[in-house]
Amino acid sequence: MRNINLLPWREELHYKQLRCLLAEVIGCAVIVILILLFWRTNYTAKIVKFTHYSQRLENNIAFLSRQKNQAELLHVHKLQLELALTNMRKLQLVRKQNLDIWLQLSRNCPAMIFLTKVELQGTHMVLSGQAQNAMSVAEWIKKLTKIPLFSQVSLNLLSNSNQLCSFTLTIKIKPEV
Numbered sequence: 001m002r003n004i005n006l007l008p009w010r011e012e013l014h015y016k017q018l019r020c021l022l023a024e025v026i027g028c029a030v031i032v033i034l035i036l037l038f039w040r041t042n043y044t045a046k047i048v049k050f051t052h053y054s055q056r057l058e059n060n061i062a063f064l065s066r067q068k069n070q071a072e073l074l075h076v077h078k079l080q081l082e083l084a085l086t087n088m089r090k091l092q093l094v095r096k097q098n099l100d101i102w103l104q105l106s107r108n109c110p111a112m113i114f115l116t117k118v119e120l121q122g123t124h125m126v127l128s129g130q131a132q133n134a135m136s137v138a139e140w141i142k143k144l145t146k147i148p149l150f151s152q153v154s155l156n157l158l159s160n161s162n163q164l165c166s167f168t169l170t171i172k173i174k175p176e177v
């Protein structure tokens with residue numbers, strides 16, 4: 001029988017199998033690298049997208065926070081204006097009442113009486129003055145008691161000196177309803 005050396009054929013087959021295996025490993029490595037590159041690119045794009053989205057959300061939150069602060073300032077300003085308006089309405093009522101009081105005092109004051117001092121103390125008004133006689137003071141008190149703005153008129157002091165009579169009246173003012 002002949003002697004055939006199968007070693008080169010086996011070695012050649014082995015190298016061929018090794019080359020195929022190496023080609024498969026390199027092919028798999030290339031595929032894995034391509035997959036990793038695609039994954040990295042895809043997720044990098046997603047990360048960038050979410051970063052922009054996060055920045056937009058932060059900007060919107062900051063804008064809304066500023067808007068909330070402005071709304072709170074406007075609300076405080078509104079409350080201050082409402083308080084000022086309420087105070088003005090109260091002052092208008094008080095001024096109207098004061099005007100009515102002065103109008104009634106001037107309409108009903110006889111020509112023989114003149115006032116030297118007028119004080120307003122809460123719901124009381126103190127009038128001091130002089131008259132030609134006590135009778136004119138009495139008539140004036142009678143007229144003042146008929147005025148609906150006054151709940152009580154009282155004479156505190158009446159003194160005669162020479163030709164004039166000095167007096168002090170206390171008038172209780174009805175509160176405005």
